[in-house]
Each structure stands twice: as structure tokens, then as C-alpha cells.
Amino acid sequence: MLNTSRNxxxxxxxxxxxxxxxxxxxxxxxxxxxxxxxxxxxxxxDAESLAEPVVPVVQINYTSSVxxxxxxxxxxxxxxxxxxxxxxTWEKSTHARNGVGCYECHKANPADPAAxxxxxxxxxxxxxxxLTCAACHPAQYASFASSSHALAFETIKNQPLRTSSPALFxxxxxxxxxxxxxxxxxxxxxxxxxxxxxxxxxxxxxxGNCAACHGHHDDSLERARSPETCARCxxxxxxxxxxxxxxxxxxxxxxxxxxxxxxxxxxxxxxxTPLKRPDCFVCHIAPAAANATATHNPGERLSWKLxxxxxxxxxxxxxxxxxxxxxxxxxxxxxxxxxxxRRLDAAVLEFNRLASEAAILAGSDRKALDRIKGAAIKGxxxxxxxxxxxxxxxxxxxxxxxx
Numbered sequence: 001m002l003n004t005s006r007n008x009x010x011x012x013x014x015x016x017x018x019x020x021x022x023x024x025x026x027x028x029x030x031x032x033x034x035x036x037x038x039x040x041x042x043x044x045x046d047a048e049s050l051a052e053p054v055v056p057v058v059q060i061n062y063t064s065s066v067x068x069x070x071x072x073x074x075x076x077x078x079x080x081x082x083x084x085x086x087x088x089t090w091e092k093s094t095h096a097r098n099g100v101g102c103y104e105c106h107k108a109n110p111a112d113p114a115a116x117x118x119x120x121x122x123x124x125x126x127x128x129x130x131l132t133c134a135a136c137h138p139a140q141y142a143s144f145a146s147s148s149h150a151l152a153f154e155t156i157k158n159q160p161l162r163t164s165s166p167a168l169f170x171x172x173x174x175x176x177x178x179x180x181x182x183x184x185x186x187x188x189x190x191x192x193x194x195x196x197x198x199x200x201x202x203x204x205x206x207x208g209n210c211a212a213c214h215g216h217h218d219d220s221l222e223r224a225r226s227p228e229t230c231a232r233c234x235x236x237x238x239x240x241x242x243x244x245x246x247x248x249x250x251x252x253x254x255x256x257x258x259x260x261x262x263x264x265x266x267x268x269x270x271x272x273t274p275l276k277r278p279d280c281f282v283c284h285i286a287p288a289a290a291n292a293t294a295t296h297n298p299g300e301r302l303s304w305k306l307x308x309x310x311x312x313x314x315x316x317x318x319x320x321x322x323x324x325x326x327x328x329x330x331x332x333x334x335x336x337x338x339x340x341x342r343r344l345d346a347a348v349l350e351f352n353r354l355a356s357e358a359a360i361l362a363g364s365d366r367k368a369l370d371r372i373k374g375a376a377i378k379g380x381x382x383x384x385x386x387x388x389x390x391x392x393x394x395x396x397x398x399x400x401x402x403x
Contacts, residue, residue, distance in 0.1 A: 065091050071122065072101030078120075090217040105132055108186075114203040116186025127181060127193065127200075130208045140296045147297035150207045152177040152199025166191040176233035178209065198233070222263040225281040227254075234280075238374035239307065244385035245279070251385075253277045267294075271330045278327065288326035301327075304344075306380040309359065309373045310352045347383035351376045351394070358401040372401055 062080040064073070064087075079102065080087045090096050095105075108115035108125035117123045134141035144150055156162070156177045162169045170179060170191045178197025182189045198212035213224040223229050231242035245251040254277040261275045262268075269290055270282045284298040295301075301324035303317035314320060321341065328337045355376035362368035379394025 064096075066096045066101075067099060068096075068101045069099065069103060071103035071107075074120065074122075075102035075106075086217055093218045093220075095219050100136075107132075109204070112203055113183045114181065114186060119186075125186060125203075127183075127195075127202060128209075128211065129202045129204050129206050130210050131202075131204055131206045133210045143296035143300075144208055144210075148299045149198045149297075152197065153180065153201055153207070154199070170195065178212075220264070221266070221268070225263045225268070225285070227251075227279045227281070230280040238377050239381065240378055240387075240390055241280075241381055241385065244382050244387035244390045247389050248386040250277050250279070254279055276331075278331075283324065283327055286327075288323075288330065292326065303341075304348055304380070304384070306348070306384065307377050309355055309369075309376060311348050311376075311380060344383055347391070348380050351379045351383075351398075354379075354395070354398040358398050361402060368401060372398065375401075 062073075062076045064076055064080075068076065076087065090101070095101070103122065103124070105128050106124045106126070108123045110117050110123045112125060114125040114127050115123045116125065130141055130144065153174075156173045157180070159169065159173055161173065174192075174195055174197050176197055178200030179192045179195045180201040181195065181203050182192045183203055196209055196212055196216075198209055199207060200209045200212075201207055202209075213229055214220060215223045227242065227245065234241040235243055254275075257274050257276040258279075261270075261273045263281075265273075268286065270278070270286050271289060275282070280298075284301060285294055285296070287294045299314070299320075301320050302314055303321040303324070304311050305314055325337050325341075328340075332340075355372055358372045359369060362372060375394045375397035379391050379398070382388070382390030382392075382394060
């Protein structure tokens with residue numbers, strides 16, 4: 001029989017069993033009293049109720065290679081040891097050399113939904129609004145705000161993918177066109193952040209993202225002027241501006257003199273450099289002469305709206321064409337420029353005709369209409385960029401839509 005006497009003595013637990021039991025009790029207590037367990041017990045947590053992840057803060061007395069404000073110095077005491085390459089990149093920038101640092105760009109209005117208040121005594125935000133840049137660069141901001149770049153999100157906001165799969169929308173269309181940021185107390189409510197698209201709608205109501213062209217933390221003029229930067233978005237089967245330029249005489253020879261041109265030079269005037277062939281920057285942004293001005297509106301010199309099923313002239317297209325021709329005259333005679341535009345106008349109208357004929361046959365077939373529109377855009381861009389390859393391929397695609 002079992003001995004149930006109170007005075008019976010039990011063998012003491014071995015030491016390691018006591019240790020295991022102690023750790024088990026501690027583990028159970030941690031799970032039971034954790035925020036995750038409490039949220040699970042009370043129901044699913046939403047984005048607003050999720051606790052901020054605790055990241056160990058290691059402060060150092062960081063001495064920057066540039067002169068900074070007291071606020072930025074405090075930022076660097078934490079971030080220099082965590083975002084090492086970011087800080088190294090910034091310290092070599094023009095901004096850093098002029099006393100523009102972390103706080104000057106990331107400081108926030110406490111009422112802004114993107115603001116993270118009480119961040120070591122500061123109100124800061126991750127997305128840098130173009131209104132922040134406008135404080136020092138008002139003319140550039142005003143020029144950009146009037147551009148189609150600033151309105152890039154408007155062309156995709158009604159895409160079905162935006163509602164059916166926000167994550168895929170952010171990974172495709174929104175990468176170039178931007179998205180409408182939705183944040184609260186400095187934290188994203190959905191997939192709209194991070195986003196660095198050029199037509200991003202910011203929480204302060206502004207449109208755009210300067211870093212889309214200039215980059216983050218190194219404010220590189222060379223990057224903003226590079227055709228490779230434009231190529232990140234202006235390429236592909238339905239908008240092959242970059243590929244068409246590369247296939248043209250302008251693009252194939254561009255690199256021969258580009259290597260000896262300082263694209264980081266402030267107030268760069270291409271006609272005064274060794275550059276002998278035009279690129280995106282020369283035609284659409286740079287001043288044509290010393291007495292001309294640069295622009296942050298790449299459409300300021302475009303006389304046609306090419307990205308449509310049927311192209312039409314832009315507003316004040318005659319004045320815009322003359323601005324573009326000022327750049328052309330640095331290399332070409334007036335007669336050659338005139339004949340180029342006569343031929344371009346004829347090609348645009350011809351692609352309008354081909355697209356109309358194909359669209360009538362397509363009827364309500366949405367996929368066929370999309371193919372027709374893409375081919376028409378490709379053909380017009382090829383004609384504008386002097387790429388016979390892209391022009392011919394577009395004609396063949398439009399002809400193939402006919403039975």
C-alpha cells in the first residue's frame with residue numbers, strides 16, 4: 001500500500017530538476033503577461049494597437065566630419081552606430097557640407113500623421129516631404145509641382161490592382177508613380193510606406209518625392225542628370241523612351257564624350273561641356289544656353305502627349321516646341337530641325353490612324369485595346385527618339401491586331 005502519512009519523507013529533488021522547474025515557471029509567466037498573449041486573448045490586433053518594437057539604443061559620443069546642428073548631433077549619437085553607410089554617405093554630400101543634416105530634413109509638424117512625436121524629445125518623420133525641400137529650393141519645387149511627374153499617381157490610382165492586392169500594387173505601379181501615404185502617429189497603416197515614387201501623395205498634402213531622382217542622403221546631381229536614373233521608370237514595352245534613345249544615334253555615341261563631362265558640376269550648361277550627344281537631361285531639363293534656365297518640369301518642352309491611345313498636342317505646344325528647338329540648335333541646322341518635326345508630326349498622326357483602325361476591330365476587348373494603346377505609344381516614342389527599331393516593331397504589332 002501507498003504510504004499517505006504526513007510524516008512520510010520524500011526524497012529531495014536533484015539540483016538540476018529544481019533549476020528546470022524554476023526556468024519553466026519563469027517562461028510561463030513571461031508568456032502569460034506578454035502584450036502578444038494579451039492581444040491574442042482579447043482578439044486580433046489592428047495596426048494601431050500593435051506595440052512598438054523595442055530596439056536597444058546604443059548611444060555614443062559621435063564626432064561628425066562636418067559641422068552639424070545640436071539636433072542633428074543628437075541624431076548621430078544613435079544612428080551613426082546603426083545606419084553606418086547611411087551616415088557615411090550623408091557626410092560626403094553637399095547638404096552635409098552646408099549644415100543640412102538629419103533633423104533639418106526629417107523634423108516634422110507634430111500634427112502631421114507621419115510625425116513620430118516624443119522621439120527622444122523630437123517630432124520626426126521618415127518620409128521627407130517636398131515642402132521640406134522647398135524651404136531651401138522654392139523655384140525648383142514650383143517647377144516640379146507643375147509637372148506631370150508630380151501628377152504621376154493620378155494615372156494609376158484607379159488601377160484594380162490597387163484594391164485587389166495593395167502589396168503587389170506597391171511592388172509594381174507605385175514604385176515609379178508613387179502612392180498615397182496613409183500613416184498615423186508616424187507609423188504606416190497599410191502597404192503605402194515605404195514608397196519612393198515620384199508622384200507620391202504625402203501626408204501633408206504635397207505631391208512628389210525629390211529623392212526619386214536625387215537619391216537619399218547623398219543629394220547627387222550626377223544621379224539626377226543620369227539617363228540611367230530616368231531608365232528606372234521610362235522603359236519597357238509601352239514606354240521605351242530609354243531603350244529608344246539608346247538605339248538612336250544620340251544614345252549610341254553618348255558615352256564617348258559623357259565620360260569627360262562633370263555631371264556633378266553646379267549650374268551645368270551642356271553646350272559649355274565636352275558632351276557632344278544629348279540625353280534626357282540635355283533635352284528635357286538643362287538650360288540650352290548660358291542665358292537660359294533649367295527646369296524641373298520635363299514636359300515643359302514637349303509638344304505632343306504621346307502616352308495615349310490617340311495623341312494630341314499639349315497646351316501651348318508651339319511655345320514648348322520652340323524651347324526644345326533651342327537645345328537642338330546647339331548641334332543641328334534650322335532646316336534639319338524643321339524637317340525632323342514635320343516627320344514626327346506625320347508619324348504621330350499615322351499612329352493615331354493605325355490605332356483607331358485596330359481599336360474599331362477590337363471592339364470592347366479590353367486586353368486587345370491595351371495592346372493597341374501600348375503599341376501606339378511605343379511607335380510614337382520610337383519616332384520621337386529616332387529609333388527605327390521601335391517604330392517598326394510598333395507598326396507590326398498594330399498590323400497584327402487586324403484579322
